[in-house]
Amino acid sequence: MSKVGVVVFPGSNCDHDTYHVLKHVLGQDARFVWHKEADLVGLDAVVLPGGFSYGDYLRTGAIARFSPVMRSVSEFARRGGPVLGICNGFQILQEAGLLPGAMLRNRDVKFLSQPVHVRVERSDTPATAGLEPGTVLTMPIAHGEGNFFLPDDDLERVEGEGRVVFRYTTRDGRLAAAANPNGSARAIAGVCNEARNVVGLMPHPERASEPELGSADGRRIFQALVGALVGA
């Protein structure tokens, strides 16, 4: 059984869904970590959930990155601990410099709440271990700022290092302009750090982890994170 911490910032609103999936769907030893806590001792993995930390004031994730817990998350990541950032959690990890890029307003300026298809590009991350590259997962997105941006040189480097973990595609895994909902560069929906232990993605796997919700594909990401897919 894995011990997984779900970090709670003021304004997180997917923390309970994430906790529910880890604790009740997967039967793991999940616990909330308040953003003022600095102690991550004993945890096997840390999840930064979605929401609107600090009301998205200034920029998405810009204030949360200065929360006391983020120093510990950085240290946890530096030691190789698996960290997963979902939606706002991804944005916080970008602001903290743990993941590359920044999120612009969606191309069409609208907040998007809809199911999308993402293709798994890499199996060598804690969020995708055991998932074959090319696997297409269906999960919802819910964001106003998910338009992944990196300057061209950095984009080439991140691509070259194989750090694009998820891309928006059609249901059958093809790249298409219409399948890229927010205008993200190279249809990037998720990336990892150089050491590959920190992963961020914009779709919400916690909202697609039980068949009653229309898709249970997201469960596979949490199963990967807690090591349940490896060797399965």
Added chain:
Amino acid sequence: MARARVYVTLKKSVFDPQGKTVHDALRTLGYESVDDVRQGKFFELSLEGLSAEEARGVVDEMARRVLSNPVIESYRVEVE
């Protein structure tokens, strides 16, 4: 007491969907001379016990570390 103003804008190379939408709206209203719109952020800071020169250094650091995201934005500082 020093006063500082910080202007944060998206870098020229970065697409600004909000500016584009405002631009389209202005054109729709008949302001056809509008060639481009870039939307940004504006901060006014009052600083206690710093000379203008000291304030400039501190505000520049704040703009770099917090008020802007250097991946997508640039900033300009004015101190008086």
